[in-house]
Amino acid sequence: METQTALDPPPYLVPHSKEQIRVLYADQSLLIVDKPHLLLSVPGRHPLNHDSLVTRLETQFPGVAAAHRLDLDTSGLLVVPRTKTALSHLNRQFQNRSIQKTYLALVYGSVEKDRGEIDLPLIADWENRPKQKICHETGKPSLTEFRVIARHAAHSLVELKPITGRSHQLRLHMMALGHPILGCDMYAHPKALAAAPRLLLHACQLEIEHPLSGGRLRAFSPAPFDHMGLQVKRPG
Numbered sequence: 001m002e003t004q005t006a007l008d009p010p011p012y013l014v015p016h017s018k019e020q021i022r023v024l025y026a027d028q029s030l031l032i033v034d035k036p037h038l039l040l041s042v043p044g045r046h047p048l049n050h051d052s053l054v055t056r057l058e059t060q061f062p063g064v065a066a067a068h069r070l071d072l073d074t075s076g077l078l079v080v081p082r083t084k085t086a087l088s089h090l091n092r093q094f095q096n097r098s099i100q101k102t103y104l105a106l107v108y109g110s111v112e113k114d115r116g117e118i119d120l121p122l123i124a125d126w127e128n129r130p131k132q133k134i135c136h137e138t139g140k141p142s143l144t145e146f147r148v149i150a151r152h153a154a155h156s157l158v159e160l161k162p163i164t165g166r167s168h169q170l171r172l173h174m175m176a177l178g179h180p181i182l183g184c185d186m187y188a189h190p191k192a193l194a195a196a197p198r199l200l201l202h203a204c205q206l207e208i209e210h211p212l213s214g215g216r217l218r219a220f221s222p223a224p225f226d227h228m229g230l231q232v233k234r235p236g
Contacts, residue, residue, distance in 0.1 A: 011046040014038070014072060021056055024077075024219050029086040029211050031061060032079050032219045037198055041069035041078065053078065068094060068165070073185070076103070076203025077221050081211075089211035094165065102205035103160040103170060104149075104223040107179040108192035111156040115147040118173040122166045131186055132168045134176060142166045144173045155182060155195065157225070170201060200225055 019036030026032075033053065035041065040052040057064045057080060064080050067090040079099075081087040093099045121139025125131040133139075143163040150157040156179065160170050171187050174180055180188035183196035202223040210217050 011048075013046065014040055014044060014049045014051070016051055021053060022221075024221070025217065026061070029083055030079055030081050030090070031057065031064065032077060032206065032217065033057070034221045035070050035075055035078050035203075037075040037224075038072060040072055042066045054080070067091060070203055071168070071199075071201075073183075073199035074103075074201045074203065075224065077101075077206040077219055078203070079206060079208055086211040090208065093209060097163065098209060100205070100207040101162060101165075101203060103162070104202050104204045104225070105158050105160055105170065105174065106182045106196065106200040106225055107156050107158055107174050108182060108188065108195065109155065109179050110151045110153060111146075111148050111158060111177070111179050113148070115145070118144045118146065118177055120173060120176055122169060122172060124167070130167075132166065132172055134172060140164075140166060142169050142173070144169060146174075146177075171199075 015038050017036045017038040019039070021036065022034035024032045024034060035053050040049065042054050043050045043052045054064055054066055061082055064082055065087050067079060067081050067087055070076060070078060079090060081090050120134045120142060121136055122132050122142045123135045123139040125133040141164060145161040145163060147159045148156055149159055162169050168186065171181055171184050175187040180192045182188070182192055182200045183198050185193060202221070202225070204223055205218070205220050207216060207218040
């Protein structure tokens with residue numbers, strides 16, 4: 001059991017999201033769900049941070065587990081296995097990168113290139129946990145594909161496809177490109193942070209192989225950014 005000393009910082013208590021989890025697909029093997037903003041994917045270490053997507057789902061779907069996660073601030077799609085067989089199968093898919101994940105983000109400034117790749121190695125920034133950092137000496141290979149969907153003088157709507165799955169990969173890669181994600185309280189500069197009331201990053205599409213049938217399952221969730229009062233225009 002962990003104990004806290006007088007020198008330790010107070011534990012971070014997560015705001016409890018009142019939004020409901022949307023279950024988009026359910027069968028005996030797995031669920032595909034839409035995680036709200038400000039909901040942990042799995043329980044935190046502190047007892048007051050027990051509320052999470054997995055613990056909420058357990059009340060209706062006993063035995064669910066976490067095959068992957070979204071950050072607290074990120075909303076969108078997750079696949080949640082209901083059996084050990086499904087969990088093992090999904091873990092293999094993540095390891096061989098056959099699961100396709102697509103995100104939408106509103107980023108600071110007008111991104112010049114229509115599409116491209118960001119190939120920068122990442123590693124934990126232990127002195128500034130839970131942050132990560134770019135390190136060409138010790139970082140792990142990290143690759144993101146991006147495509148501009150719409151531009152505005154002040155910001156751009158981009159589609160992001162993480163080829164690898166490092167912590168904070170999309171946030172750091174867009175920051176390194178010079179276009180931090182709006183509302184990012186870890187890596188955005190003050191103007192980009194103040195431009196939105198939340199992190200404008202949403203997991204909008206997920207495609208997996210079903211553990212039993214072998215067929216492809218694809219789910220889509222529209223980003224909630226239209227409700228943020230940010231206007232964008234389409235290229236051309």
